Amino acid sequence: MQQVESYVCGDWARPGSGARLIYNAVTGAAMAHAGNDGLDWGGMLDWARDTGGPALRAMTFHQRAAMLKALALHLNANKQALYDISFATGATQSDHLIDVDGGIGTLFVYASKGRREMPDAHILVDGDIEQFGKSGAFLGQHVHTSKQGVAVHVNAFNFPVWGMLEKLAPALLAGVPSIVKPATATCYVTEACVRLMLGAGVLPPGALQLVTGGIGDMLDRLGAQDAVTFTGSADTALRLRSNPNLLANSVHFTAEQDSLNASILGPDAEPDSPEFDLFIKEIAREMTVKAGQKCTAVRRIIAPQTRVEAVIEALSARLARTVVGDPQAEGVRMGALVSNDQKADVLAKAAIIGAEAERVWGDPDTFTPQGPEGGAFVPPMLFHCADPDRAERVHDTEAFGPVSTVMGYRDLAHAADLANRGGGSLVASVMTHDPKVARELVLASAAHHGRLYINDRTGAPESTGHGSPMPHMTHGGPGRAGGGEELGGIRGVKHYMQRTALQGSPDMLTAITGAYVPGATVAEPDTHPFTRRYGDLAIGMSILTRAREITLEDIEHFATFTGDSFYAHMDPDAAARNPFFEGRVAHGYLLLSFAAGLFVEPAEGPVLANTGLENLRFTQPVYPGDSLRVRLTVKQKTPRAKDHGEVRWRAEMLNQRDETVGVYDLLTMVAR
Numbered sequence: 001m002q003q004v005e006s007y008v009c010g011d012w013a014r015p016g017s018g019a020r021l022i023y024n025a026v027t028g029a030a031m032a033h034a035g036n037d038g039l040d041w042g043g044m045l046d047w048a049r050d051t052g053g054p055a056l057r058a059m060t061f062h063q064r065a066a067m068l069k070a071l072a073l074h075l076n077a078n079k080q081a082l083y084d085i086s087f088a089t090g091a092t093q094s095d096h097l098i099d100v101d102g103g104i105g106t107l108f109v110y111a112s113k114g115r116r117e118m119p120d121a122h123i124l125v126d127g128d129i130e131q132f133g134k135s136g137a138f139l140g141q142h143v144h145t146s147k148q149g150v151a152v153h154v155n156a157f158n159f160p161v162w163g164m165l166e167k168l169a170p171a172l173l174a175g176v177p178s179i180v181k182p183a184t185a186t187c188y189v190t191e192a193c194v195r196l197m198l199g200a201g202v203l204p205p206g207a208l209q210l211v212t213g214g215i216g217d218m219l220d221r222l223g224a225q226d227a228v229t230f231t232g233s234a235d236t237a238l239r240l241r242s243n244p245n246l247l248a249n250s251v252h253f254t255a256e257q258d259s260l261n262a263s264i265l266g267p268d269a270e271p272d273s274p275e276f277d278l279f280i281k282e283i284a285r286e287m288t289v290k291a292g293q294k295c296t297a298v299r300r301i302i303a304p305q306t307r308v309e310a311v312i313e314a315l316s317a318r319l320a321r322t323v324v325g326d327p328q329a330e331g332v333r334m335g336a337l338v339s340n341d342q343k344a345d346v347l348a349k350a351a352i353i354g355a356e357a358e359r360v361w362g363d364p365d366t367f368t369p370q371g372p373e374g375g376a377f378v379p380p381m382l383f384h385c386a387d388p389d390r391a392e393r394v395h396d397t398e399a400f401g402p403v404s405t406v407m408g409y410r411d412l413a414h415a416a417d418l419a420n421r422g423g424g425s426l427v428a429s430v431m432t433h434d435p436k437v438a439r440e441l442v443l444a445s446a447a448h449h450g451r452l453y454i455n456d457r458t459g460a461p462e463s464t465g466h467g468s469p470m471p472h473m474t475h476g477g478p479g480r481a482g483g484g485e486e487l488g489g490i491r492g493v494k495h496y497m498q499r500t501a502l503q504g505s506p507d508m509l510t511a512i513t514g515a516y517v518p519g520a521t522v523a524e525p526d527t528h529p530f531t532r533r534y535g536d537l538a539i540g541m542s543i544l545t546r547a548r549e550i551t552l553e554d555i556e557h558f559a560t561f562t563g564d565s566f567y568a569h570m571d572p573d574a575a576a577r578n579p580f581f582e583g584r585v586a587h588g589y590l591l592l593s594f595a596a597g598l599f600v601e602p603a604e605g606p607v608l609a610n611t612g613l614e615n616l617r618f619t620q621p622v623y624p625g626d627s628l629r630v631r632l633t634v635k636q637k638t639p640r641a642k643d644h645g646e647v648r649w650r651a652e653m654l655n656q657r658d659e660t661v662g663v664y665d666l667l668t669m670v671a672r
Contacts, residue, residue: 004034004188007198007210009047013039018214020184025090025336026326028374034187035213044179044209045221048150052177052206057146059204060121062639064173065114067202072107074200075193079104082161082192089160089186090336090376092327095290098468103165103193106487109471110169117490118173120639121514122146126499129509129517136519141509144497146175149225151496152218154240156231157183157338158293160190166471166487167229172207174496176227179209179218183232185338187212220245227252227496229486231295234258237482254495255482256475258398259295260422263466264415264441265303266432271310274457279303279431280311282455283404284318286467287380288334292402293342296427296467299398302418305408312384312406316361319380325370336369337376337401349399350381356391357383357405378402388418395421396480412437416444424479429453429466450477450485516540516635516650529634530601534645534672542633545598547656550586552624558590586622591662595653599632606671608644613651616664620655627656635665644669 004022005012018037021030056064075082083096091099118124123143130140151171155163164180171178182190194210197203211218219240222228228251230237237255240246246253263283269275286298303311327335337343347364362381369377380402385394388407395418409415419428419441428449430441433456446452451473455463469475474488486492502509506519522542525532529541559565567574568585575584592613601607622628636648647670653662 001030002032002188004032004191004212006036006039006212007194007208008039009043009209010205015213020213022185022188023339024088025338026088026375027372028340028376031088032188034184037214037216039211039216041216041218042221044211045150045218047206048177048179048209049148050206052204052208053146053148053150053175055204056172056175056177056207057122057148059175061114061118061124061173062120064175065111065118068107068114068169068172069111070202071197071200072104072111074202075104075107075196078196081196082189085192086160086189087328089157089189090327090338091290092332092335094333095327095335098289099159099161102468103159103162106162106166106471107169110173110493113489114173114493118493119514119636122175123513124494124497125513125515137505138503139506139509139517139519141502141513141517142499143502143513144494144499147225147227147496147498149176149223149227151176151178151227151229152215152222153178153180154215154228154230154232155180155182155190156295157185158290158295160186161193163231164190164193166469166475168208169471170487170492171227171496174493176496177207177209179211181211181215184213185342219243222246222249222251224249224251227254229254230482231256234480234482252495254476254484254486256295256426256477256484256486257480257482259424259426259477259481260299260395260398261296261425261427261466262300262302262419262422263298263429263431264409264419265307265311266430266434266437267304267412268434268437269307269431271307271314273433274460275431275433275455276307276310276314278455278457278460280314280318282429282431282466283315284322285465287319287382287402287404288322289467291334291337291378292380293338293400294467296469298404298429298466300394300418300422301404301406302409302415303406305410308384308406308408312360312382315382315406319361319382322380323370324367324377324379326372326375329370332370334380334402336371337378340374340376342400343376343378346378346399346401346403349397350401350403352393352397353383353399353403353405356394357385360384360406362402382406396423412440413444416441419445420448422448422480424477424481424483425449426469426475426477426481427451427453427466429455431455433457448478450474450481510540514539514636516633518650518652522633528601529632530607531603531605533606534637534639534647534670537634537637537647537670539634539637542631543599545630545632547627547629548594548598549627550590550594550622550624552584554590554594555584555586555624558587558593562587562589564589581621583623586624586626588618588662591618591622591628591653592616592664594628595630595651595662598628599630599651608669608671611646611667611669613667614665616662618662620659620661622655622661628661629654632666639672640669642672644671646670
């Protein structure tokens with residue numbers, strides 16, 4: 001009998017009072033104990049806040065991203081151990097790829113985004129500078145800083161690895177330590193994963209703790225700097241979010257819960273079309289992957305009334321090829337539910353749906369699985385609701401297993417209404433090759449769903465799947481789905497940070513954010529900044545170039561050379577009729593070219609490459625006879641590799657009256 005331990009304050013704690021039995025989903029036999037009511041809940045929170053938090057916050061975003069990458073590499077090298085232990089959950093090898101590899105992939109994505117999209121700093125700037133006065137001497141800037149508490153992650157049984165890592169990755173990148181509480185039924189897989197991560201030797205003490213069982217009075221001890229994330233049933237979410245202490249202290253709470261996800265077949269998708277085939281394949285996959293135990297699985301199948309019979313026939317034929325049984329047996333494509341308790345719950349929910357819909361495929365009383373008699377096996381079950389307008393339970397009952405219901409729609413408005421009757425979902429999908437159909441359904445139903453997945457023959461080769469939350473995109477949904485968001489790239493990191501409105505002078509904001517703010521004091525070195533290596537460049541280091549006159553000959557030569565003979569540059573009468581100009585004006589790209597000629601240091605040096613420019617704006621016209629000079633200032637620095645870093649320069653183009661005529665960010669790679 002395995003003893004599934006918790007990791008508390010740097011030590012492993014065996015099950016104790018209140019321990020529960022865990023059963024093998026395939027055999028039904030008791031296999032492990034987990035849980036301990038005697039854990040030091042307050043001590044866990046203190047260790048996270050006082051030890052883990054300061055250690056993580058001392059690291060920059062890039063250092064935390066490197067830590068995530070090291071964790072991902074270590075898990076990837078040892079994932080076979082997670083595959084082997086996961087078979088006892090009833091999952092097949094294909095299911096393991098979604099859970100284990102999906103979780104590791106999420107770590108890799110956040111490691112990459114942390115390096116590419118966040119600064120090598122401790123403060124994340126949010127949005128543009130706000131100017132309150134005419135001179136710009138007092139400004140505003142929103143910033144994100146790490147919360148100084150702990151994140152408590154309460155996870156569901158169906159994804160014991162991905163469910164933990166998709167919450168843990170953004171929290172650690174934000175600099176917030178985490179206490180993970182997996183569902184007891186599959187916590188032995190999470191425990192194995194935590195042991196591997198600790199073995200990587202890259203997590204600071206206190207950054208990660210594990211509770212395999214109940215969490216005692218931990219929620220009663222949380223404060224405003226803490227956060228709770230939850231995945232599971234709506235009933236449990238309501239009980240947790242209603243905790244008086246969480247409400248009193250405005251503890252950030254995110255829920256991802258029950259979801260009656262829908263898939264809509266477009267009216268253009270004939271039975272012999274690629275979109276019809278995609279529709280059937282996607283639904284069959286969503287019904288059978290993880291034995292339908294996915295929060296994003298398709299629960300309601302919405303098709304044109306004239307296609308309902310064809311959908312039932314095609315889907316039944318595909319489900320008939322699904323062999324159910326021992327997930328390690330050859331030929332088995334769908335394993336067991338996580339437990340016999342879950343099997344009983346699925347059958348009970350299927351009976352509720354059956355009161356309003358006819359079961360057209362899959363009889364749990366007559367099917368024979370290819371597995372042990374004690375296993376939690378059920379067949380895929382397909383229902384048909386002939387009158388979805390009058391039905392109620394098919395729109396509010398989630399059988400968390402391989403159960404889905406087909407229903408017909410009259411027109412697109414009716415299809416959207418049926419999808420929306422789920423009360424809010426994590427995802428809805430549309431299979432159509434008609435952009436007008438897709439647009440109408442998006443306008444009618446996007447507000448009811450956290451994600452809309454639109455697929456057709458064009459997107460199919462690279463499509464990610466109806467039921468696959470991608471770390472780049474938000475995962476969550478309104479109403480019944482919990483009203484929260486997870487993932488979404490750097491958006492998910494910000495859930496564990498505080499957005500604060502800073503106000504101060506340009507010098508103050510530059511010093512705080514580590515990025516040059518226009519108007520801040522600049523330093524003009526004796527040598528050209530382009531002659532300095534990455535480490536010798538400081539924020540605010542600047543040069544002001546000599547001036548160059550813009551002549552009519554310059555404008556005409558540029559027009560001839562480039563082919564850009566837009567009337568405002570070449571026709572004085574037409575230019576004068578333009579409300580923005582008084583006469584012929586210089587090309588904006590001519591100004592950019594001359595600006596580069598003014599500030600570039602031509603000799604070989606540390607500047608390796610110009611990788612582009614961003615945020616370009618032309619603010620005033622430049623006429624023949626005007627002059628141009630450039631103020632070039634080091635705005636931000638970001639290390640990219642051992643031998644070079646990215647330097648972002650603010651380039652401000654000025655005329656003879658020192659008025660800004662254009663501004664942009666120049667990006668260069670500079671040797672370290």
